[in-house]
Amino acid sequence: xxxxxxxxxxxxxxxxxxxxxxxxxxxxxxxxxxxxxxxxxxxxxxxxxxxxxxxxxxxxxxxxxxxxxxxxxxxxxxxxxxxxxxxxxxxxxxxxxxxxxxxxxxxxxxxxxxxxxxxxxxxxxxxxxxxxxxxxxxxxxxxxxxxxxxxxxxxxxxxxxxxxxxxxxxxxxxxxxxxxxxxxxxxxxxxxxxxxxxxxxxxxxxxxxxxxxxxxxxxxxxxxxxxxxxxxxxxxxxxxxxxxxxxxxxxxxxxxxxxxxxxxxxxxxxxxxxxxxxxxxxxxxxxxxxxxxxxxxxxxxxxxxxxxxxxxxxxxxxxxxxxxxxxxxxxxxxxxxxxxxxxxxxxxxxxxxxxxxxxxxxxxxxxxxxxxxxxxxxxxxxxxxxxxxxxxxxxxxxxxxxxxxxxxxxxxxxxxxx
Amino acid sequence: xxxxxxxxxxxxxxxxxxxxxxxxxxxxxxxxxxxxxxxxxxxxxxxxxxxxxxxxxxxxxxxxxxxxxxxxxxxxxxxxxxxxxxxxxxxxxxxxxxxxxxxxxxxxxxxxxxxxxxxxxxxxxxxxxxxxxxxxxxxxxxxxxxxxxxxxxxxxxxxxxxxxxxxxxxxxxxxxxxxxxxxxxxxxxxxxxxxxxxxxxxxxxxxxxxxxxxxxxxxxxxxxxxxxxxxxxxxxxxxxxxxxxxxxxxxxxxxxxxxxxxxxxxxxxxxxxxxxxxxxxxxxxxxxxxxxxxxxxxxxxxxxxxxxxxxxxxxxxxxxxxxxxxxxxxxxxxxxxxxxxxxxxxxxxxxxxxxxxxxxxxxxxxxxxxxxxxxxxxxxxxxxxxxxxxxxxxxxxxxxxxxxxxxxxxxxxxxxxx
Numbered sequence: 001x002x003x004x005x006x007x008x009x010x011x012x013x014x015x016x017x018x019x020x021x022x023x024x025x026x027x028x029x030x031x032x033x034x035x036x037x038x039x040x041x042x043x044x045x046x047x048x049x050x051x052x053x054x055x056x057x058x059x060x061x062x063x064x065x066x067x068x069x070x071x072x073x074x075x076x077x078x079x080x081x082x083x084x085x086x087x088x089x090x091x092x093x094x095x096x097x098x099x100x101x102x103x104x105x106x107x108x109x110x111x112x113x114x115x116x117x118x119x120x121x122x123x124x125x126x127x128x129x130x131x132x133x134x135x136x137x138x139x140x141x142x143x144x145x146x147x148x149x150x151x152x153x154x155x156x157x158x159x160x161x162x163x164x165x166x167x168x169x170x171x172x173x174x175x176x177x178x179x180x181x182x183x184x185x186x187x188x189x190x191x192x193x194x195x196x197x198x199x200x201x202x203x204x205x206x207x208x209x210x211x212x213x214x215x216x217x218x219x220x221x222x223x224x225x226x227x228x229x230x231x232x233x234x235x236x237x238x239x240x241x242x243x244x245x246x247x248x249x250x251x252x253x254x255x256x257x258x259x260x261x262x263x264x265x266x267x268x269x270x271x272x273x274x275x276x277x278x279x280x281x282x283x284x285x286x287x288x289x290x291x292x293x294x295x296x297x298x299x300x301x302x303x304x305x306x307x308x309x310x311x312x313x314x315x316x317x318x319x320x321x322x323x324x325x326x327x328x329x330x331x332x333x334x335x336x337x338x339x340x341x342x343x344x345x346x347x348x349x350x351x352x353x354x355x356x357x358x359x360x361x362x363x364x365x366x367x368x369x370x371x372x373x374x375x376x377x378x379x380x381x382x383x384x385x386x387x388x389x390x391x392x393x394x395x396x397x398x399x400x401x402x403x404x405x406x407x408x409x410x411x412x413x414x415x416x417x418x
Numbered sequence: 419x420x421x422x423x424x425x426x427x428x429x430x431x432x433x434x435x436x437x438x439x440x441x442x443x444x445x446x447x448x449x450x451x452x453x454x455x456x457x458x459x460x461x462x463x464x465x466x467x468x469x470x471x472x473x474x475x476x477x478x479x480x481x482x483x484x485x486x487x488x489x490x491x492x493x494x495x496x497x498x499x500x501x502x503x504x505x506x507x508x509x510x511x512x513x514x515x516x517x518x519x520x521x522x523x524x525x526x527x528x529x530x531x532x533x534x535x536x537x538x539x540x541x542x543x544x545x546x547x548x549x550x551x552x553x554x555x556x557x558x559x560x561x562x563x564x565x566x567x568x569x570x571x572x573x574x575x576x577x578x579x580x581x582x583x584x585x586x587x588x589x590x591x592x593x594x595x596x597x598x599x600x601x602x603x604x605x606x607x608x609x610x611x612x613x614x615x616x617x618x619x620x621x622x623x624x625x626x627x628x629x630x631x632x633x634x635x636x637x638x639x640x641x642x643x644x645x646x647x648x649x650x651x652x653x654x655x656x657x658x659x660x661x662x663x664x665x666x667x668x669x670x671x672x673x674x675x676x677x678x679x680x681x682x683x684x685x686x687x688x689x690x691x692x693x694x695x696x697x698x699x700x701x702x703x704x705x706x707x708x709x710x711x712x713x714x715x716x717x718x719x720x721x722x723x724x725x726x727x728x729x730x731x732x733x734x735x736x737x738x739x740x741x742x743x744x745x746x747x748x749x750x751x752x753x754x755x756x757x758x759x760x761x762x763x764x765x766x767x768x769x770x771x772x773x774x775x776x777x778x779x780x781x782x783x784x785x786x787x788x789x790x791x792x793x794x795x796x797x798x799x800x801x802x803x804x805x806x807x808x809x810x811x812x813x814x815x816x817x818x819x820x821x822x823x824x825x826x827x828x829x830x831x832x833x834x835x836x
Binding site for chain 2: 014017018026028036037039045193194196213216277283291294296302305308310358390
């Protein structure tokens with residue numbers, strides 16, 4: 001069963017709004033085992049909408065339109081969908097009454113154009129109730145082709161999909177349907193191509209499939225299985241997941257939506273240990289990521305953003321001589337920042353960043369992107385040097401990510417040796 | 419001139435990521451006066467990609483692809499685009515050298531699959547430099563049809579578009595074109611409906627148009643004009659911009675992409691004044707937003723994330739009795755945090771946050787979302803109480819935004835009275 005999403009609206013084409021509905025619909029449909037091959041966005045233009053819907057109905061079994069159900073002249077999705085499917089629409093008395101009551105409550109007469117919202121199929125389909133708006137949706141099926149028309153606002157679309165569309169498509173799928181389940185393995189410390197090389201044979205598999213994705217500072221491997229039900233799909237995923245974990249070891253840091261900071265906060269909570277941050281070039285980003293995790297207060301008490309050199313001395317006890325001899329952006333300063341922060345906070349771990357985030361401030365010896373990260377742990381201090389590419393925000397984000405990765409490694413290696 | 423955007427990637431079709439690139443591209447192209455009639459998303463499937471690109475090239479003058487330029491087997495966009503356009507690709511020696519140097523720096527041999535990133539057109543086109551990644555883009559034109567291939571990560575795509583694609587398309591457009599120019603006025607401290615009411619008559623205009631957009635913690639008014647060239651468009655925009663500023667006064671804090679933190683850092687730099695942050699519930703987000711601005715080090719020396727109560731006492735000199743009597747989330751604690759931070763840092767301004775970010779920790783008297791924000795300035799301390807809605811991340815983001823807004827107000831009112 002192949003479905004296709006057609007988003008309608010000039011404001012989408014102009015980029016004035018970001019289309020989050022399509023992602024929601026795509027997730028919902030994949031979870032039902034429906035394949036999606038195309039997603040198209042078209043403006044409020046009748047001819048192009050007609051051409052797009054014809055093409056979509058030709059190549060797919062289910063076409064889901066989003067937007068263009070309102071009362072304005074531009075809103076023509078329902079009418080053109082009916083035309084392309086070859087079904088007739090009439091005004092529904094009950095919906096008309098509801099629209100009139102709605103206008104009455106607001107103390108206005110119903111504008112004539114509003115009445116088109118009451119149009120419903122004479123046969124081959126029905127309106128879809130909209131608890132959060134005036135425009136009902138529509139579902140219609142003819143010659144085995146299904147069209148579903150949904151409103152654009154997410155707070156109207158989402159309940160309509162959950163209450164009406166999912167049951168209808170599930171029924172259309174019938175007994176012989178399949179589900180698709182995915183699991184994402186989040187990998188840090190090795191690049192996308194190395195990760196891919198390590199699991200090349202698994203990538204050639206068809207059920208489950210394994211696909212690599214490069215992300216900022218890490219990479220993801222997505223395992224996707226198709227089966228008759230959720231449990232059978234999970235049974236296909238599990239041995240592949242196990243094998244990837246065996247090959248990549250601790251480089252696999254999380255599953256699905258788990259973040260590095262979640263993994264760290266969880267692990268430190270289990271160990272009853274704490275961490276403190278001492279940031280220069282990341283400017284608070286490290287503290288912010290750790291405190292974004294609910295319950296972070298159990299493992300995190302203090303974060304210092306020591307942007308100026310004298311603050312590094314005053315609040316982190318970095319010796320004046322070290323900054324003078326090696327500079328604020330140096331292995332020695334990073335080491336002293338981490339040591340001072342850990343001692344002051346009496347924490348088990350500390351993580352410190354110092355670097356040149358740019359765009360100015362770089363020199364031939366210390367170019368923009370040079371960052372030192374130090375992690376102090378019960379077993380000592382480790383400092384790493386990085387050269388990050390990109391703009392200021394990229395360098396700050398990459399540095400914070402690398403710092404969390406280094407902190408995680410220290411926690412793992414300490415708890416293994418301890 | 420008609421353009422079309424083709425996004426490539428199974429993860430987009432499955433709804434695993436939201437496509438923000440298309441909105442950015444659409445905005446950029448509209449600003450150049452290029453019409454966009456369609457946007458299509460297709461998976462990593464060679465046949466469907468070929469069919470989509472053929473259709474797109476048939477009906478549009480410019481086709482812009484996004485994604486699928488990486489080193490993996492799935493990444494086929496450049497190859498298929500070249501095939502559809504009828505041009506040949508060869509390995510570029512210089513790019514190959516760069517890829518080898520990149521791998522060498524990381525201490526690994528270049529995996530053979532990486533080499534495909536060095537493929538460039540023999541004629542009819544050229545690679546587009548990618549300062550933030552290994553995969554170059556491609557631009558090619560044959561028989562009046564242009565294809566532009568861009569990488570998927572936004573931090574690679576955006577600079578490539580700004581540096582290479584906009585100039586190329588501007589040149590292709592040549593003379594006789596009309597341009598669309600927009601200016602966004604960023605408004606804080608009054609709601610979208612109040613802002614809309616204040617400029618209702620201007621919203622009814624047609625050239626320029628004025629459109630309101632609600633954003634997190636603020637609202638935007640976009641003025642858009644169409645004219646024969648940039649200067650003529652700006653001439654249409656300027657009187658309307660002036661009139662809106664006259665009506666809304668200091669509620670207009672910035673223009674276009676200016677952020678609150680940029681405005682603050684710029685103003686403090688002019689005044690040779692400094693600010694320090696003392697954060698509890700925002701956990702570093704305030705410091706991070708201020709230090710995201712290039713040159714922030716001139717006005718920002720220290721940020722303290724005082725998550726635990728004893729850290730508020732130790733590093734911000736909040737009297738133990740105040741926390742005991744009123745609690746950590748209280749007007750009094752916020753006031754003391756701001757005062758202590760300012761005194762310790764000897765800064766001109768300080769901003770402090772304390773609140774219940776949730777999801778746990780709320781009580782009937784101090785529910786999740788309750789946040790106190792204090793700003794200490796040369797003329798005194800002001801504390802405001804807020805009740806933010808949403809999840810933990812929303813509350814943290816809204817609190818940081820409100821804190822910056824309060825800081826800006828204090829700076830403006832001090833410099834007006836002083």
